[in-house]
Amino acid sequence: MGDVPLLPTWGPDVAGPGLPAASPRAVRSLRSRGSELASAETQIETVSRVDLSAMPYAGSFERALRENGWARLEPAPIEIFQINLGKLCNMSCRHCHVDAGPDRSDEVMDPATVEACLAAIDRCGAHTVDLTGGAPELNPSFRTLVDALVSRGKHVIDRCNLTILLTASHRDLPEWFAKRGVELVCSLPHNRRRNTDIQRGDGTFEKSITALRLLNAAGYGKGDPGRRLTLVTNPAGAFLPANQAAMEREWKESLEREHGVTFDRLLALNNMPISRYLEWLEETGNLKRYMELLVTSFNAGTIAGLMCRNTISVSWDGRIFDCDFNQMLELPAVASDGSGFHVWDFDPAVLAARPVVVGRHCFGCTAGAGSSCGGAIES
Amino acid sequence: MDTYYKPEHLSHFASIAEGNKALAEKFFSYYGAVFADGALSVREKALIALAVAHTVQCPYCIDAYSQECLKNGSDLEQMTEALHVAVAIRGGASLVHGVQMLEHVKKSSM
Ligand code: SF4
Ligand code: SF4
Numbered sequence: 063m064g065d066v067p068l069l070p071t072w073g074p075d076v077a078g079p080g081l082p083a084a085s086p087r088a089v090r091s092l093r094s095r096g097s098e099l100a101s102a103e104t105q106i107e108t109v110s111r112v113d114l115s116a117m118p119y120a121g122s123f124e125r126a127l128r129e130n131g132w133a134r135l136e137p138a139p140i141e142i143f144q145i146n147l148g149k150l151c152n153m154s155c156r157h158c159h160v161d162a163g164p165d166r167s168d169e170v171m172d173p174a175t176v177e178a179c180l181a182a183i184d185r186c187g188a189h190t191v192d193l194t195g196g197a198p199e200l201n202p203s204f205r206t207l208v209d210a211l212v213s214r215g216k217h218v219i220d221r222c223n224l225t226i227l228l229t230a231s232h233r234d235l236p237e238w239f240a241k242r243g244v245e246l247v248c249s250l251p252h253n254r255r256r257n258t259d260i261q262r263g264d265g266t267f268e269k270s271i272t273a274l275r276l277l278n279a280a281g282y283g284k285g286d287p288g289r290r291l292t293l294v295t296n297p298a299g300a301f302l303p304a305n306q307a308a309m310e311r312e313w314k315e316s317l318e319r320e321h322g323v324t325f326d327r328l329l330a331l332n333n334m335p336i337s338r339y340l341e342w343l344e345e346t347g348n349l350k351r352y353m354e355l356l357v358t359s360f361n362a363g364t365i366a367g368l369m370c371r372n373t374i375s376v377s378w379d380g381r382i383f384d385c386d387f388n389q390m391l392e393l394p395a396v397a398s399d400g401s402g403f404h405v406w407d408f409d410p411a412v413l414a415a416r417p418v419v420v421g422r423h424c425f426g427c428t429a430g431a432g433s434s435c436g437g438a439i440e441s
Numbered sequence: 442m443d444t445y446y447k448p449e450h451l452s453h454f455a456s457i458a459e460g461n462k463a464l465a466e467k468f469f470s471y472y473g474a475v476f477a478d479g480a481l482s483v484r485e486k487a488l489i490a491l492a493v494a495h496t497v498q499c500p501y502c503i504d505a506y507s508q509e510c511l512k513n514g515s516d517l518e519q520m521t522e523a524l525h526v527a528v529a530i531r532g533g534a535s536l537v538h539g540v541q542m543l544e545h546v547k548k549s550s551m
Contacts (some may be wrong), residue, residue, distance in 0.1 A: 257516045297511065304512040308478050312514060 089156055091163035092338060099341050100161065102392035109335050109422050112350050117357040123424045130362040134417035135370070137384075140410070142373040143188035145179050146386060147171045147201035149378065152226050155262045157251075157296065157339040159390055162196040170196075171378040176203040178405045179376055180210055186410045192373070194221040194386060199232055212242045219245045221294075224273040225266060236280035243288045246277065247329070250293050253313040257298040274323040283325040294437070296331045300348040302359060302430045303330035306438040329437025332356075334387050334426040356425035364432030367439035370418045380405040384418045387426070393419045451501045484513035491520060492527035 092100040099105055114121025119129065127135060146160075148170030154163035171179075183191060191211050198204060198220060211218050220239065226232050239246060250270050251261045258267040274291075277283060283291035293313070297303050310328035317323050333339045335353065343349040370384040374395070382403035383389040394402045396419060397412050432439030458465035476486050487509040494502030510520050 252516060253514070254516050254518070256518055295514075299511060301508055301512050304509075304514070305478065305483055308482050308484065309514045312482055312484060 089154060089338060091154060091165055092161045092341060094163065094165045097341065099337070099344075102390065105336060105340055106391055106393075106421065106423075108340060108344065108349075109353065112353045114353055114357055114422075117354055118360060119357065121353070121357050121422065121425075123420050123422055123428075126357075126360055126362075126425075126428070127365065127420065130365065132365055135365070135368070135420055137414060137416065137418055138371045139414070140186050140188050140372060140374055142190045142192050142369070143179070143183050143186065144192040144194060144373050144375040144386060145171070145198075145207075146375065146377055146389060147176075147193060147195050147198040147204065147207075149196045150200045151196040151223070152200070152229060153197070153223055153262055153266070155338070156342060157261050157298075157333055159334050159336040159339060159387060160196060161337045161390070166196065169378050170201055171203070171380075173203050173206075175378070175380040175405065176201075176207050178380060180207070180214075182376075182405045182408065183211070183214070183216065186374075186413075188216075188374075190217040190219060192219040192221065197223055197226045199226050199235065205238070208242060208244060212244075217245065218242070219247055222246050222248045224248045224250060224270040225262075227273040227276055228269055236276045236282065240280040240282065240289050245290045245292065246282060247292045247294055248273075248277075249296075250274075251295055251298055253295075253316050260298045271317075271321045271323060274317075274321075274325065278323055283323070285326060290327070291325045292327045292329060293325050294329045294331055296333050300343060300346070300352045300355070302332055302355065304430075306330040306431065330431075330433075331437060332426050332429055332433035335423055336387055336390050353422075353425070356429045359429035360425060361428055361430060361432060361440065364428045364439040367432065367434065368418075368424075368427055369434035370427075374413070376405050382408055382413070387423060388419055388421075391421070391423065393421065395419060446500055448504070451504060454501075482513075484510070484515055487513050488515055488519060488523040492523045495524055496527045496531060 089095075099108065112121070119126040127133075149160055149162045149166035150164070150170050151158075151160075151162035151166070152164060193204070193207070195201070199222065201207075208218055208220075227235055248270075250258060252258045252267075255267040258270065259265065274283070277291055281289045283289075295303065295309070295313075303309065306328060309330060313328050314325070317325070335343060335349070335356070340349070343352050370388070373385060375383040375386050375389050377383060377389050381389075382395050382405060383393070384395050388394070395413065395416055396402060397416055403413055427433050430438075455465070455469070476483065476490075481489075487506055490502065491506040491510050494506050507520070510523075515523075
């Protein structure tokens with residue numbers, strides 16, 4: 063028999079009693095693991111099962127809207143046409159609401175659908191086209207699409223995960239983007255290594271900083287409106303981001319001081335109870351607490367500015383949704399007669415007359431200062 | 442009372458106004474002003490609060506300011522460093538009194 067230690071042996075290298083092991087940093091997609099949560103229906107059920115009856119509005123988003131003067135969520139004119147070019151991604155982050163990853167190469171928008179998007183953009187008059195994914199740059203039509211949009215005079219936003227810019231076939235992208243005035247909205251979970259690598263995998267922070275240096279060298283992040291570099295942060299855990307403006311100030315200061323990189327603006331997004339973040343909430347026993355936090359943080363002042371009001375979101379297979387979140391939950395936009403919209407043949411007038419499809423996950427967008435693709439809604 | 446500390450006391454903090462509304466209002470408005478963004482950022486103030494919370498060993502404050510630190514963009518490393526500042530001052534405060542001890546010893550020993 064070995065010695066019985068008199069004192070517990072936990073120390074810096076040994077997990078202490080009762081402390082859960084750190085959750086895995088990057089994960090494989092829910093789909094590739096055959097997880098039940100890969101199904102959108104299961105995700106919706108999981109969130110709706112949470113008992114929120116004692117919470118404001120009894121946890122019903124429809125009721126929260128109604129009691130704040132919105133019988134239905136009417137869209138405003140379309141300003142932003144968002145295209146999800148596919149679920150394929152070079153990364154596979156812990157919190158991804160898309161369940162994106164390297165294994166999802168079969169869900170990528172084909173050239174014919176890309177063409178149909180261009181025709182649709184011409185018809186609906188959006189001034190901005192927002193490209194997302196997955197890693198949108200991995201779509202073989204990506205560069206053709208950006209060029210077609212730029213020649214139409216559209217403002218193009220690329221939602222970039224930074225690390226893709228270090229891969230061989232994308233090394234030239236910073237210069238390429240700069241020539242075309244593409245706005246870059248890049249996700250960086252945190253301004254320090256630890257919380258970035260927790261979400262995105264070890265080494266991600268270093269790579270992201272290298273990518274930011276490349277972007278700075280191409281003229282991005284230096285106050286030039288034609289080369290705007292926006293960073294997007296979202297919490298590495300079950301809490302809401304606080305003051306976006308104060309964080310921006312501190313990030314600018316610390317990223318420049320510690321790493322010599324600059325950027326133009328910081329957006330703080332809330333995590334949505336969808337897909338892999340939902341899985342994390344469930345696994346760590348945080349789901350109820352997080353949903354309660356979202357509901358008690360409901361802020362009616364954010365409703366008018368919700369992105370689903372001025373944005374439409376097209377999926378890789380050409381269906382039209384009110385937003386990327388509804389897209390991942392398989393909740394397509396519906397006309398008053400119950401039919402869906404497809405990028406090939408939709409009627410902008412009928413689309414404009416639809417109410418936005420909402421659900422409990424929407425509390426993620428209205429919590430605190432609000433959260434949309436444009437960051438906090440209320441400053 | 443079956444236990445002294447209850448987590449729900451934190452969210453019921455405002456009920457302390459029951460015995461004296463005017464003083465509670467003064468306290469809470471002062472408290473709010475202290476933590477507003479100022480010459481120090483909200484994040485820095487939350488780190489100081491976290492360190493003090495551990496010094497006064499208040500579980501309510503530890504709970505509240507762990508969350509507040511994360512929300513305002515601090516990470517575990519920064520929070521742990523803040524804590525060690527409190528620990529160092531606490532330890533140092535004991536140890537520096539050792540100089541009094543030393544004087545006593547020197548004075549009363551051969
Ligand atoms: S969060 Fe972004 S970078 Fe990470 S896996 Fe999802 S799509 Fe890819
Ligand atoms: S998830 Fe957010 S953006 Fe989407 S429909 Fe709900 S409120 Fe609108």
